[in-house]
Amino acid sequence: DNRSVKDAASPQQVDYQKVYNAIADILEDENYDDGSYGPVLVRLAWHASGTYDKESGNGGSNGATMRFAPEANHGANAGLEHARNRLEIVKKKFPEITYSDLWTLAGVCAIQEMGGPYIPWRAGRKDGNVENCTPDGRLPDGDKGADHVRKIFYRMGFNDQEIVALSGAHALGRCHVDRSGFDGPWQYAPTTFSNEYYRLLEDEKWQERKWKGPPQFENKSDKSLMMLRTDMALMTDKGFRQYTDKYAKDENAFFSDFSKAFSKLIHLGVPTAQLSEPVPLKKIEDQAP
Ligand code: CCH
Incomplete structure (x- = not known):
């Protein structure tokens, strides 16, 4: 319903490279987690977008409806207030950017600045209202298997290869007991950003962790790393395994496929007519000093 969507500033009015650089500026903080907000910003961009339903066409990054209580309180989104609050610093400097553009751009910035591939990004998302919030249950549960993963990602319009490529984002960040109940980093x-996730899935021996928390796996060698059941499915399911093998061996193939799949993810459900041409967003290291 377009009448309930506020009109944003025309995308041409914003200097997105400046916004990108302002996000890059606030990634690091020695007092937060592993010293960077990068991983939680990637998770925000993914959860804002991964609500998309291709049948009804609703959900997705257009709207930034996680600003509102029903969606902010969905169990899957626990902890994402850290990402949203951090980005308020940037939103204050660039009030003309929509939240939905800002959150997806922040995911792109975080991936690129942590050493990942360039991600094509277009501007033009509009912020929605509370009525545009999606129902709970559209994002995946970490304690389930391949069938669940396929059901969730097929609903967004992804295939097995794209599912495996996107999952490589778990090279970044960690699970927090007070957010998801799970515990620990994947690498x-x-x-x-690297293909370490696939390499460790295949090269480490994984065993079920014995603890009071939800079911998860730990590496036998030093027990400091974790995998969710959904992560393990990328190794145990034949349809997924071929891509896990490929990305474990070939980081360039992973970077290239991840870039395409993540770019698709953050544009799901945004009407093409609303979107700008791809906006070139240079990494800080590639900008003239
Ligand atoms: Fe994920 N993810 N994710 N994930 N995720 C968690 C953390 C991150 C699942 C479950 C979890 C993707 C797919 C899946 C990131 C990016 C992506 C956590 C811990 C759980 C649980 C949350 C916490 O406790 O803080 C499941 C299940 C799936 C698929 O089946 C995809 C796709 C992406 C992006 C492309 C990132 C990054 C994190 C780290 C966040 C942080 O705060 O460090």
């Missing part, structure tokens, strides 16, 4: 350098 040893959780603020560096």
Whole structure:
């Protein structure tokens, strides 16, 4: 219903490279987690977008409806207030950008600045109202298997190869007991984007962790890393495994496929007519000093 969607500033009025640089400026904080807000910003962009339902066409990043209580309080979104609050610093400097553009742009910035591939990004998302909130249950549960993962991601319009590529984002960040109930990082350098997730899935021995928390796996060698059941499915399910093998061996293939799949994710459900041409967003290291 377009009448309930506020008109945003025309996308041409915003200098997105400046916004990008302002986000890059607030990524690091030695007192937060592993020293970076990057991972939780990637999770925000993903959860804002991953509510998309291709049948009804609703959900997705257009709207930024996680600002409102029903969606902010969905169990899957626990902890994302850290990301949303951090981005308020940038929103104050650039009030003309919509939240929905800001959150997806922040995901792109975080991935690129943590060493990941360039991600094509278009501007033009409009912020919605509380009525545009999606129902709970559209995002995946970590304690389930391949069938659940397929059901959730097929609903967004992704195939097996894209599911495996997107999951490589778990190279970043960690699980927090007070957010999801799960605990720990997937790899040893959780603020560096790489194909480590696939390599460790295949090269480490994984066993069920014995603890009071929800079911998760730990690596036998030093028990400092974790995998969710949904992560393990990428190794145990034949349809997924071929791509896990490929990305474990070939980081360039992973970077290229991740870039396409993540770009698709953050534009799901946004009417094409609303979107700008792709906006070139340079990494800080590639900008003239
Ligand atoms: Fe994820 N993810 N994710 N994930 N995720 C969690 C954390 C991150 C699942 C469950 C969890 C994707 C797919 C899945 C990130 C990016 C992506 C956590 C811990 C759970 C649980 C949350 C906490 O406690 O803080 C499941 C299940 C699936 C699929 O089946 C996809 C796709 C992406 C992005 C492309 C990132 C990044 C994090 C780390 C967040 C942080 O705060 O460190």
